[in-house]
Amino acid sequence: MEDIMRVKMELIEAGKWLYSKGLVSATDGNLSVRIDDRIVVTRSGVNKGKLSPEDFVIVGLDGKVLDGTGKPSSEIRMHLTVYAMRKDVKAVIHAHPPILTALTLAGIPFDATWLPEVWVTIGPVPTAPYATPSTQEVPQAIEPFVKDHNAILLERHGSLTYSSTLEKAYFALEKLEHAAYVIMLATIIRGETPPGLTKEQLKKLNVAFGKTT
Template sequence: MSVADARAAVCEVGRRLWQRGMVAANDGNISVRVGPDSFLCTPTGVSKGNLRAEDLPIVDGSGQVLGGGGLLPSSEIRMHLGVYAVDPEVHAVVHAHPMYSTVWAIKGEGLSGPMMPETVVAMPEVPLAPYATPSTDAVPDSVKPFVLSHRACLLEHHGALTWGTDLEQAYLAMERLEYTAQVTYLLRQIGGERYLPADEVARLNAIFGTGR
């Protein structure tokens, strides 16, 4: 993906997050790897529903601004850079505050349980990263243990973080996370939380090559 294409894609994902109510005001941030040590990211203080391609800054792995728009990068860029530092296969990171996911994050409970085939295959567990003060190195430190083994985590008292091999996959992981959080919440209300049998989980993992 060229830098120009990455800029357009980040703006589009920002609009999708805002339209689905996954961010409020100027919450959330998005980044994309555009070089071996360069990352395009959303600027601070701007609604994700109103991003402009020319305003997106580019930073290196230490957070130093390399160029781009005249706006400063999000103060949460350290969290994104921490993910990239752990796994070179990650090319995009999305941070948002989806309603149901954030409810679970504030409650202090991760999401798990094979309730649907799609859950088993795509997102069998969403761990909870322990609380860390935003915009400090404690945030990436809390997330790093999950990067290689998962594609999403809840941020205690904060929101949600997803990552992927490209921006579309990172964004879709956020959608799936929020859907799982909402289904889990509603099932808890009616006392109807049920898991697929272990043999069916094993069968699904064998068919789709997951669960390893």
């Protein structure tokens, strides 16, 4: 029980970050943390900036509600898919970051080599094809990317970041949206999307940070 309350407090804090940074609006988004074989997830229809301990539902790895009132988030299937495929993942955040989402609408793939720190800390960020929100289409769309990536953009919808801690999953999201903002500014100033690092620059970066891919 102590663990669950601690996790809820962490999720409440992360919800405040998400909302105050404009990474979600109204009741958008959902967050979860895994404790062994239980998942603490935000319930459906709540604002992430003012979550309280009653705003969470505990579900099993099969999605069955074990505790809490209200329905689990409508995107719970997406969280369950990530937890099933990645044993190392302990936290999942789905948000609606405006600039990253706008990139998917503009049909511009996110190039992780635009900025060295994004390449080093997060790596490639694929865009999953459009899927009807809250349906089984969403986990199906992300499935091919989950194993080899730590962040996925959802076409016309938002983002999915996941990691070994909630803070890391949140920081990945914040970093990606910040990078998208920089790229948007560069695109406006330059008049076209800037190129990524050259092969040579990437090679040197990989050597400097011991990256193999």
